[in-house]
Amino acid sequence: MSYQKRIILGLFVGSIGLVSYCTVFAQTQLESLNDSASYAVGINFTLAQLKPAMDQAKAQGVEFDMELLVAAIHDIMVEDQMLLNQEQAQQILVRWQEGMMHKQQELTAAQLQENAKQAIAFFAENKGKPGVQSTASGMQYIVIEPGSGTSPGLNDTVVVKYKGRLLNGTLFDQTPPGETITFVPSGLIKGWQEALQMMKPGGKWKLFLPSNLAYGEQGSPPSIPPGAALIFELELVEVK
Structure with a gap:
């Protein structure tokens, strides 16, 4: 099986797992102090770091796939396996950031000319x-x-x-x-x-x-x- 097919299959399987995971999570109740503390940690992390980063990206015209983002967190923290290793992820982010910088430069040049x-x-x-x-x-x-x-x-x-x-x-x-x-x-x-x-x-x-x-x-x-x-x-x- 090719690497691309493995990635596509992995995304498919991962999405199924995520739906199942989210369904189970939606039915979970906070029955103990540890449950509540676990949920509170998630709230603090999301509000302090994840949501501000996502809001900033959205303000710059970037829409991340939130299901895949949550799936990555789940794969690391629960499944202890990832569709991409850390080196691959870093390489992808570098390429993505370079592309975004190029788009921003083009947008800025167009804005300067129009203004x-x-x-x-x-x-x-x-x-x-x-x-x-x-x-x-x-x-x-x-x-x-x-x-x-x-x-x-x-x-x-x-x-x-x-x-x-x-x-x-x-x-x-x-x-x-x-x-x-x-x-x-x-x-x-x-x-x-x-x-x-x-x-x-x-x-x-x-x-x-x-x-x-x-x-x-x-x-x-x-x-x-x-x-x-x-x-x-x-x-x-x-x-x-």
């Missing part, structure tokens, strides 16, 4: 709208409230309120309603550094930032895509 195209069109149209001003860096802004007093420096401490949106209007971050947040401008994205040094306490601006003044080509996954231009409503509450 750059959208940003060029947006900023070209936006600069002609009433109240929109531009700086040499490429930042565009609207002064909603001018504020008064002395503008902060890069190393001052500022108290702000803000909302951040993608060009399509999606809200990706904000200060909680009625609350503020404290920053030092030197640790912020370039667009905020530039704007805050121009603003005065009490001022409210709307910022339009190209990606090079925001999070660049890497973005800030999962909420900010690669090369995304951003829109902020920024209020400088106080300079400390």
Whole structure:
């Protein structure tokens, strides 16, 4: 029998065993403290390690076959036999990870191209709208409230309120309603550094930032895509 046929047969037999195993398990009651502790260990392992890893994979577009995953755990812990040895499993995972990295690189390149195209069109149209001003860096802004007093420096401490949106209007971050947040401008994205040094306490601006003044080509996954231009409503509450 060929290796491939053995694997297929093994998967078939394993799936039958898994169905049988799951059926028996579903009928099992927690009759003793040891039963409950055993189940609790499974809960802790799944919630602390397995589920977060699966959720992260799903967020990246990867759907694992949960029956085969559980079957592997069962084969190791109960049957003491595996369809693949550890070396084979490692080789498969390396190949799989390389494939996923290649797909992610292709996706990122496509996102960068599309986001750059959208940003060029947006900023070209936006600069002609009433109240929109531009700086040499490429930042565009609207002064909603001018504020008064002395503008902060890069190393001052500022108290702000803000909302951040993608060009399509999606809200990706904000200060909680009625609350503020404290920053030092030197640790912020370039667009905020530039704007805050121009603003005065009490001022409210709307910022339009190209990606090079925001999070660049890497973005800030999962909420900010690669090369995304951003829109902020920024209020400088106080300079400390």
